[in-house]
Amino acid sequence: MKKRIGQYLMDCISAVGVDKVFGVPGDFNLTFLDDIISRDDMEWIGNTNELNASYAADGYARIKGIGAMVTTFGVGELSAVNGIAGAFAERVPVIQITGAPTRKVESAGKYVHHSLGEGNFDDYRKMYEPITTAQAYITPENAQIEIPRVIKAAINEKRPVHMHLPIDVAAIEIEVTEAFQFDDNQFKDTEKYINMVKEKLQSADHPVIIVGHEINSFNLHKKFVEFVEKTHIPVAQLSLGKGAFNEEHPYYMGVYDGILAEEEIRNYVDQSDAILNIGAKLTDSATAGYSYQFDIDDVVMMNHHNFKMNETENEHIPLSELLDALISIDYVNHSDFPKYQRPKSQDYELNRDPLTQATYFKMMQDFIKDDDVIIAEQGTSFFGAYDLALYSTNKFIGQPLWGSIGYTLPSTLGTQMADPNRRNVLLIGDGSLQLTVQEMSTMIREKVKPVIFIINNDGYTVERKIHGEHAVYNDIKMWDYKLLPTVFGGADEVSVHDVSTSESLQQAFDQINEQPHMMHLIEVKMGVHDAPIKLNAIGQAFAKQNG
Structure with missing residues (x-):
């Protein structure tokens, strides 16, 4: 079936659940925007500026699982950089599509508007490389390879991607040989690492889990709860990752934020002899300036593509597969731990004093x-x-x-x-x-x-x-x-x-x-x-x- 590349791109984005696209119109994306507003399964949400569009796409992705936005070349593209960098840092998958000048203009090195006036057209794409997990320059020849590749990268890594789409390319018809389908085939062998974790737990008297934002990013809440309920290991949550664990759950202790944590929680975590860090990053703001009292080298780090225990490291195992394997561990914790105390309702007085x-x-x-x-x-x-x-x-x-x-x-x-x-x-x-x-x-x-x-x-x-x-x-x-x-x-x-x-x-x-x-x-x-x-x-x- 023949389709314009712009149509094919939106078919692929629709297939992964996106039904709203954020952005700002510009002359290098206008005809591509026609392929968005003409669809019954897609809605264009025009924003007041590209920075706000990137934030909106980020928020959308945190609920839906992935988001998309469109900017114009240069001025709009760079206005979105801050929001895309934030999505990269916090593992939020956003597809950033830049409508660009035609290939003819680019090949001629013309001093076109929104450029730096030097005849270069890859400067901005280079700026996106450190803040996106994949990038693509879309052409008629590679569209059916590159578009699926970067969308899959966004989903697998839960990080933003960048597509450079020349406006003439968006309008070209290609023969679409097969519809886009997402398949996750990241299987890695985890047995060695899970056995190490099991031995660590079996020798421990007071194990604890510190959980964080990657559970939210990868939507691993059910798997994580299954692991906790099988092992009875108590859970402390970082502020970076609030909501990663059910705060009504009997194995929830509360927020751990270093020296600021409630005394019982702080003492239990700091004195634990087996800390499993699952999907969490011990940042300065989450730990009150790194005020934890445990030795971070003793912590078992289990993040996406980052397993570290003592001298053993692996940067290839997906977090979802680590959790699948953890559920198989034959271990049950029997130690006591501080239980979370929910705040009392109406613990305040209504009056006309200045609000604090x-x-x-x-x-x-x-x-x-x-x-x-x-x-x-x-x-x-x-x-x-x-x-x-x-x-x-x-x-x-x-x-x-x-x-x-x-x-x-x-x-x-x-x-x-x-x-x-x-x-x-x-x-x-x-x-x-x-x-x-x-x-x-x-x-x-x-x-x-x-x-x-x-x-x-x-x-x-x-x-x-x-x-x-x-x-x-x-x-x-x-x-x-x-x-x-x-x-x-x-x-x-x-x-x-x-x-x-x-x-x-x-x-x-x-x-x-x-x-x-x-x-x-x-x-x-x-x-x-x-x-x-x-x-x-x-x-x-x-x-x-x-x-």
């Missing part, structure tokens, strides 16, 4: 529902929210490794469009919001209904806690955030709430629950220097780390 961060997050604990998607911005919001007790059906999204402020608002567009039936609760601060706020207009245009809590505390709180508590560079211009829906054309479509006390916050909660089919924006005013307890401590750790 501590009360805000206690009340947020009671507000979240069992099917909510909770998106927490890398600021006061994340450092307060990662201690929220989740239900087994919650989804928690943050970006603590890459930590690009402003990520979560466009990401919420993506997560909400990936599953419109779930309530999305965005927790974000004013400094972060000001970077990417334009995407609120896309939310209004697309008629999605997230609940957006904006902490208005007049500046960059994380930075204040690291350095420059009163410095002018940590200040921002005060906005009237409640007027944003009006600015973006949604005055009648967004319910706006003004909160400064626990009493008014509860009133906002009640109104939100009474109007579940509206988008809500809540401006929450709090003190400039007030911050979650853990943020204060992590700020000090970062300051020490920075010298």
Whole structure:
């Protein structure tokens, strides 16, 4: 069957479950965009800029399993780099398609717009190499090889890929010999490594698992739970990977964040004689500046394509196959361990005193529902929210490794469009919001209904806690955030709430629950220097780390 290459590309993307494509139009992708908007199984979501499109595609992929976006050559392509790098760091598969000048223009070395004016056309593709797991220059000759190859790489590695698609190539018809199918045939021999883990466990008195974000990336929750329930090994979770393990499970201990962890959890993990690190990275923010007290060389590292135990290493085994093999281990743990204590409900007083961060997050604990998607911005919001007790059906999204402020608002567009039936609760601060706020207009245009809590505390709180508590560079211009829906054309479509006390916050909660089919924006005013307890401590750790 003859198809344009643009059509074939979208067939392949549709086959892996993508039904929304994010991006910004440009003259080098316009005719290719016709192949998107003409489809019944695909929707084009035009964003306000390419950075926001990359964040939205990332959020979409965290719910759907893979996302896609389209930019134009050069200016749009480079605007998306930050978001694609974040997806690479946090293992989120996003297909980044760049519409490029024609092959004739390129071969002639013309000084075309959006280029550097030097006649080179591969500069930007080279920039993508370190931040994508696979790259392809699509031609009529290689389309049926390269397009499937990079899509499979995105799925297998859970990382972004980059396709360079000259606009004339997108329009060329080819004979499609077979439909795209994804097949996962990564089998590796794991017996040697699993036997090593078994021997380690059998000699241990107090084993523990530290679990992290790769369980979320590879959707390995069921396999991981099966391993835990068979072995009875307790689980501590990193903030990088919140939601990797069911927090209602009897073998869940709580969040381990180094010196900041609750004393019983910290002591158990730090003194364990068999630590299995499964799908986790012990980053500075996840461990309060590497404040763990165990010897990291004694930890059994089991990440995707990274098994390490003592002097034995293997960089080829997929994490899913490691988990399959772990389930076969004949071992049961009998040691006691600290059990997770869920927060008490209504552990606060409703009054007209100025609202504090501590009360805000206690009340947020009671507000979240069992099917909510909770998106927490890398600021006061994340450092307060990662201690929220989740239900087994919650989804928690943050970006603590890459930590690009402003990520979560466009990401919420993506997560909400990936599953419109779930309530999305965005927790974000004013400094972060000001970077990417334009995407609120896309939310209004697309008629999605997230609940957006904006902490208005007049500046960059994380930075204040690291350095420059009163410095002018940590200040921002005060906005009237409640007027944003009006600015973006949604005055009648967004319910706006003004909160400064626990009493008014509860009133906002009640109104939100009474109007579940509206988008809500809540401006929450709090003190400039007030911050979650853990943020204060992590700020000090970062300051020490920075010298």
